Amino acid sequence: MSKNGRVLVAMSGGIDSTVSAMLLHEQGYEVVGITMKTWDYANSGGNKKETGCCSLDSINDARAVAVKMGFHHFIFDIREEFGDFVIDNFVEEYLAGRTPNPCVLCNTHIKWEALLKRADALDCQWIATGHYARVKNHEGRKYIARAEDTSKDQSYVLWGLSQACLDRTMFPLADLVKPQVRAYAAEKGYDELAKKAESYEICFVPDNDYRGFLKRKRPELELELKGGNYIDAAGKVLGQHEGYPFYTIGQRKGLGIHLGEPMFVTEIMPEQNLVVLGKEDELQRNGMQVYKTNWQKYTNPRDLECVIKIRYRDAGTWGLLDSHTETTASVKFHIAAKSIAPGQSAVFYEGDDVIGGGIIQSGYTLNQN
Numbered sequence: 001m002s003k004n005g006r007v008l009v010a011m012s013g014g015i016d017s018t019v020s021a022m023l024l025h026e027q028g029y030e031v032v033g034i035t036m037k038t039w040d041y042a043n044s045g046g047n048k049k050e051t052g053c054c055s056l057d058s059i060n061d062a063r064a065v066a067v068k069m070g071f072h073h074f075i076f077d078i079r080e081e082f083g084d085f086v087i088d089n090f091v092e093e094y095l096a097g098r099t100p101n102p103c104v105l106c107n108t109h110i111k112w113e114a115l116l117k118r119a120d121a122l123d124c125q126w127i128a129t130g131h132y133a134r135v136k137n138h139e140g141r142k143y144i145a146r147a148e149d150t151s152k153d154q155s156y157v158l159w160g161l162s163q164a165c166l167d168r169t170m171f172p173l174a175d176l177v178k179p180q181v182r183a184y185a186a187e188k189g190y191d192e193l194a195k196k197a198e199s200y201e202i203c204f205v206p207d208n209d210y211r212g213f214l215k216r217k218r219p220e221l222e223l224e225l226k227g228g229n230y231i232d233a234a235g236k237v238l239g240q241h242e243g244y245p246f247y248t249i250g251q252r253k254g255l256g257i258h259l260g261e262p263m264f265v266t267e268i269m270p271e272q273n274l275v276v277l278g279k280e281d282e283l284q285r286n287g288m289q290v291y292k293t294n295w296q297k298y299t300n301p302r303d304l305e306c307v308i309k310i311r312y313r314d315a316g317t318w319g320l321l322d323s324h325t326e327t328t329a330s331v332k333f334h335i336a337a338k339s340i341a342p343g344q345s346a347v348f349y350e351g352d353d354v355i356g357g358g359i360i361q362s363g364y365t366l367n368q369n
Helices: 015-026 056-069 079-095 102-121 178-187 210-217 220-225
Strands: 006-010 030-037 072-077 126-128 134-138 141-145 229-231 237-240 264-269 274-278 284-295 304-309 317-323 328-338 345-350 353-364
Touching (some): 006 102, 015 056, 015 126
Parallel strands (some): 006 030, 006 126
Antiparallel strands (some): 345 353
16 A cells, blocks of 8 residues: 555546546555446436536546556446435425525535545545645644635535545645646646536536426426416516426526516515515625534634625625524625525635535525614
């Protein structure tokens, strides 16, 4: 065994995870590659060719690098555990009128747990992925922090990782920016890899049509829910929608209704099959309740000023974080935040450091007096 130890590297076949494996191999670690088959897109009835981490081409690309560099590579089929948990949750969340983030759920409950399980079986001390993030230490607690490449930073989707997971996790790309990663692959003779396009879709919805996915998974939705009412904040009927699961807070396009001025989805009421529309200023909220929290840098932070991101591409808003229990917290924004969508993740930052995160339960307006 290498003096640096043995590390299990999650290899999707993409450039980031492949370069991560190459870097660790070059640094003297004994690398074991693993590719996890999570989903067959053909089973969803979509009309786009299977791409990304679950495709046969990607699996073959990962294996080819391992063979060329001389380290072991394994393929594990986790479709059953992935589908039962991540995909069922995805559907049920939309049916509850919420907007889920399946990548967070997968990282927290499937991917890392699967990696640790296989790492133990293969006698690996470490696990590594191609995420752009860091693992840091504060008074004995491990936590996620932003990567050097802020344009690629993925700390937002890693807030749910436990101390046990973080204690064994490595991110080889933490100090690199994407152009350096591509240049490294080209320098090592992997020109096609260096030019490989990136995928930004949900792995099991590669055509990016989540409405179509929901309809294929639950074909009865169209008949049962079509024809529900759009209403305004006062309850006035404005028109009819296609079914409340097909909308999300803040949505403006694709509403299928023209009211003479831009209107946005401000609330979803699943019990009544109602979608509330309003003007842009009606999306503003200065308070938020969060549940299913996971604390990383601190334990149960109270009255802590921090920056809160309420979606992946959100720049963040300053606010006061108060954890009520180990699994619930509230936020008071100093400046109102827009389009707070229940089901999405709220992630709390102190500088570049992730304090923790949780699932948005509701946004609300607090009396400022």
